Amino acid sequence: MIRILLLLTSLLLTACAAQIAANYDRQCKALGAKPGTPAYIDCRLRKEQMDRDTINSIAVQPQPPIVQQPTITAPSAPDIHLHPVR
Numbered sequence: 001m002i003r004i005l006l007l008l009t010s011l012l013l014t015a016c017a018a019q020i021a022a023n024y025d026r027q028c029k030a031l032g033a034k035p036g037t038p039a040y041i042d043c044r045l046r047k048e049q050m051d052r053d054t055i056n057s058i059a060v061q062p063q064p065p066i067v068q069q070p071t072i073t074a075p076s077a078p079d080i081h082l083h084p085v086r
Helices: 002-030 038-060
Strands: none
16 A cells, blocks of 8 residues: 555656646746757756745745634523413
């Protein structure tokens, strides 16, 4: 079972990495860089570095403390005893 989970996780990560690479490729080509040229390689490296910087900045941001909100309970309704009308 663990091997299957590891295989599925590996496949998902590979698919994710391929999608990110395709996104970088599309963005760099849109800027006019041709694959294999120094401009394209530089573009790809800059995109990867920007993503790493973003991930690192998120990872090191201090998280606000978790504050437990007090539980508020509604007051109980008074007991009402109805007597038949005579």
